[in-house]
Amino acid sequence: MEITVKEAEQLRLTAEEFELIKQKLGRTPNFTELCAFSAMWSEHCSYKNSIRWLKTLPREGKKMLVKAGEENAGLMDIGDGYGVVFKIESHNHPSAIEPFQGAATGVGGIHRDIFTMGARPIASLNSLRFGNLKEAKTRHLLGGVVHGIGHYGNCFGVPTVGGEIYFEECYHTNPLVNAMSVGIVKNGETISAIAKGEGNPVVFVGSATGKDGIGGASFASANITQESVEELPAVQVGDPFQEKKLLEACLEVIKTGAVVGMQDMGAAGIICSTAEMSAKGESGMRINLDKVPTRQKNMKAWELLLSESQERMLMVVEKGRENEVVKIFEKWDLPVATIGEVTNDGLLQFYMQGNLEAEIPAHELVLGGGAPQYERAYSEPSYLQKIKSFDPSSIEVPDDLKETAEQIISIPNIASKKWVAVQYDSTVGTANSSTNQPGDAAVMLVRETNKGIAVTTDCNSRYVFADPYKGAMIAVAEAARNIVCSGAQPLGVTNCLNFGNPYNPEVYYQFVHAIKGMGDACRKFDTPVTGGNVSFYNQNPEGAVYPTPTIGMVGLLENIKDKMTLDFKEEDDLIFLIGKSTDDINSSEYLHKLHNIEYSPVPKFDIDEEFLLQQKIAELIKKKLIVSAHDVSEGGLFVTLVESAFPNDLGFDVAATDYNIRKDAYWFGESQSRVVVSVKADKVNEFKKTLGNHPYEELGFVTKNSVEVDGMYWGNISEWKDKYDNAIGNLLSKSPEDALSSL
Secondary structure: OOOOHHHHHHOOOOHHHHHHHHHHHOOOOOHHHHHHHHHHOOHHHHOOOOHHHHOOOOOOOOOEOOOOOOOOOEEEEEEOOEEEEEEEEEOHHHHHHOHHHHHHHHHHHHHHHHHOOOOEEEEEEEEEEEOOOOOHHHHHHHHHHHHHHHHHHHHHOOOEEEEEEEEOHHHOOOOEEEEEEEEEEEOOOOOOOOOOOOOOEEEEEEOOEOOOOOOHHHHOOOOOOHHHHHHHHHOOOOOHHHHHHHHHHHHHHHOOOOEEEEEEOOOOHHHHHHHHHHHHHOOEEEEEHHHOOEOOOOOOHHHHHHOOOOOEEEEEEOOOOHHHHHHHHHHOOOOEEEEEEEEOOOEEEEEEOOEEEEEEEHHHHOOOOOOOOOOOOOOOOOOHHHHHOOOHHHOOOOOOHHHHHHHHOOOOOOOOOHHHHOOOOOOOOOOEOOOOOOOOOEEEEOOOOOOEEEEEEEOOHHHHHHOHHHHHHHHHHHHHHHHHHOOOEEEEEEEEEEOOOOOOHHHHHHHHHHHHHHHHHHHHHOOOEEEEEEEOOOEEOOEEOOOEEEEEEEEEEOOHHHOOOOOOOOOOOEEEEEOOOOOOOOOOHHHHHHHOOOOOOOOOOOHHHHHHHHHHHHHHHHOOOOOEEEEOOOOHHHHHHHHHHHHHOOEEEEOOOOOOOOHHHHHHOOOOOOEEEEEOHHHHHHHHHHHOOOOEEEEEEEEOOEEEEOOEEEEEHHHHHHHHHHHHHHHOOOOHHHHHHHO
């Protein structure tokens, strides 16, 4: 029976794409072939609605060791013969349907992208978005996601060292779960995702294949609806202990030199890895699907091709050296099977019991090959007019600033995420140098050297909603600022671009302008984009989520001893604000959560000012003129001060220095390019001399434990810490520990 347009549309291919497939094959595809095109031409695999804009991002840099998008993850030189490998990806749709497995397999998948290149993962980060924490659905999603991340990471043995969590109404139906992994590899020991060498065997390694995850790539390329729960089989099931064995076996087998190429079987499973490896090597493969290890009987060809069962790799091995590979995987008690061989005709041929089930040119399936590329129409969102009409004078300055501050540090977006963090093992592997010395970015020790790697994830999606161009610039700038405040030099970026439906012109406007802003900022900070992923179709019944271009950034400390932390060190140290305070409450947590203002402009930001600030902070750290550095972000200046005071239970005595600025803007505004530092008294003169003409304010000094603002006593630091630490637990009507145990 001949395949019809209706069947193609049921597989989320358009009628036009169906015609294009027929042209490329010179015939009508059979069902198995159509399934292959459906997966590989999905948004998740082909980036068909985004690739033209992604190509405008800066993708080259002097420290890049592979081209952007060339391998499973970015690779940058850190000197001394080592490289850092890193990438961030989304697992939003699976987490919305089955939060535990959705999040867990997101963590597992991103780690595989790292070690499939020959690197050992040393750190995991995440960026999470949920709806209103008071709602039962949000608690269910939050509990499952956090448990999934903690379970997989803790069992796998890689520390979760950083991340961010936001709670906004627009993420109620569609949470965002972005996972990042960072690894270290010795130069010359990397492996490429390539198939070459006619006759070389193709080897399947790792967990046996089941029916979980079938159609996952296509599922991730559509809106979530009430019917999405029926697609639960599209959510994969992970096994972190199996992945730990796979990690060790893969790193061991790479050292033999017998492996030509290797790729994780992630999105779209076998069809993806065979197609991408073959296309990259300008080769083909002949695959016997009946030789694939399975855990379910009578799986059909299309099920074997599209299954996204976890903890699997595809390898091309030098002919005659198969036994070396097999012995290693048998030692680690992992399934291993030779399932085919490399050919030189560019065709993917899939057989079952000797019958040819599908024959497709590899090049026609992949991004950069035959996969379609679109540029969608876009138009300025109508809500931006509401943003432009906001009048800050309509907001009265509160009479009781202390009460306002107490409300602000209890906002879930700002309050301590301790109740999440304690579920994550941040110390396994003992490379995390930030466990008891918090900084704006986590700093990992590169064991083979004296170097440190600083890592962070950042994006304030409300800023991007208010101004997609400037908001995306701020996301890059804040990531770089966090890296610099930790004593490191920014190296490169990986991004996770979370947006709504690209066929909506207003959503596509957000996407296009965010890409432009990100690109301009990355060029300014010399942080090329090494890779990442795009996640469209993040919608709820009322519309799209906030545009959320999450930035994952890594930086390098030549000597980890030069690490800078955010905590005030001793009583009587002087406190300075580097940067300029402005009369600005736009898009602040104060304005949004306390005054319920949904539409206001992006906070003040000038990229040239930001660049100069970061240069100045780096110089101060290098000259050892400051003893702490913490950037001003959500919650404003007051939140920055208390967060610097908490670690050592110190207080502060500070006062506003500009009386022309409204007090709520001074203490709670979120204008950018500002950093709070503390300085020893005997270093103040040299500190000021080094600052030169750069704007700064002398705010006050560190106290034993009291908090005084503008000459008024605001209590003891322990009282503020209690509010900050327990805000979310109190919101859940339990202590953080009790709340955790019930999630």
